[in-house]
Structures are given as C-alpha cells and as structure tokens.
Amino acid sequence: MEQDARTRYDGRRLLRNDVYELVLERILSGELPPGQRLRDADLTSWLGVSRTPVREAVSRLTAVGLMSTSPNRYTEVAALDEAEIADAVAVLRLLWPAALAGDPGDSALEREVELTLLARRVERGDLDPAHGLHHALSVVIDTLPNRVLAEAVRAADLRVVRYLLLEPEARAVLQRDRAVAFIRALGAETPPTAGAGRADELGADLLAELEGVLASRRSAAR
Helix, strand or coil: CCCCHHHHHCCCCCCHHHHHHHHHHHHHHCCCCCCCEECHHHHHHHHCCCHHHHHHHHHHHHHCCCEEEECCCEEEECCCCHHHHHHHHHHHHHHHHHHHHCCCHHHHHHHHHHHHHHHHHHHHCCCCHHHHHHHHHHHHHHCCCCHHHHHHHHHHHHHHHHHHHHCHHHHCCCCHHHHHHHHHHHHHCCCCCCCCCHHHHHHHHHHHHHHHHHHHHHHHHC
C-alpha cells in the first residue's frame, strides 16, 4: 500500500464506494494477502480519507466474507478457507440460474454492450480471465431487480473469484477461452429467455470442475 490511492483518482477526494473498491481490488489481487492484519491508521493514510469510509468499507468486506474483525483487537484479510469456498460454490450453483433469469429491464442494452466489451478485452489478453469473470458477474448482479438475490450472489461470487485468482490449481480451471465463451453467453442472453441457456450450462460446468478441485485438495490434505 506504499502508493497513495488518490493518484488513481486524479487527486480528487475519494468517495466511500471508491474506498471499498480499492481495498477489494487489493484483496482479490493478493496484494493484501489472506491473514494480513490491517490497522485503520494504515488504511486511512494510504487512502487519504477519514476513518468513517474505511470502517464502512471494512464492514462491507466483512459482510461478504473477505475480511474478519474482532472489536478493539484486530481487522484482517479473511483466510482462504476451502470448506467455506466449497459452500460458496454450492450457493452459486443454486442461485446462479435465478440470477440469470432476472430481467435487467431498461439496463438490458447497457449490460449487453458492457459484457461484449469485457469479452473482447479478455480475448485480446488485456484482462485476466478471472478478473473478466468477476467484472462480468458484477455487471449481471448490478442489474438484478431482486436486490436480496443480488447480495447473496455477490457474497458467494467474491469468495469464489478470490479463490480462482489466488489458488493456482483453481486458476487452471478458468482458461481464457472458457471465460470468453461464458461472458459472451451472458451478453447474448440479455434479456434472458425462458429455460436454461448456454451461460447457465457454462457456469454450471465451471462450478462443477471447481468443486472437483476442492474435493481433490481436501482428500490430499487428509
């Protein structure tokens, strides 16, 4: 965190959502690794903000399972708990079909364009496949009319995406071609059609393979 985060925003004052996104980005990249202890003072110095937006960001990240806190004792980046990751995968398998079936309404065209551009960036190699998957899922989640469903999917998605980014065996599951096909399918099915579509099938295949990786690692650890 040696570089002042405000340089990312042309020196303007960071908004509370900016603070959340910057800390989230460092957690997903591993720059803030699992288990790292964090002090409010370090975060406020790095971000150049007061404690209030930092504490709000920590609260949001704790709610989605990426940080853990003990009042007046510590704040730390959550460990990569593979049992918890397996639970998150199971939740995504249950909720992802419902998320895909959610009609984005007036946001349909914007969502389709954004997903098409994301697929191109991943295909060209400008964006890592796991980051592309994360951004694509965020696009879909942000346009869900059912906000309770959106919150549940986001919490599971962030746990799974961090695992895909930080665990080499899991990362191998998400080849570039697979990520591109999935993102393109998400865009092609906006607005959603009746019945399971290609994105649903591709997502289910990816999650099933990831479950296999988790099961294999648990067996090897015994």
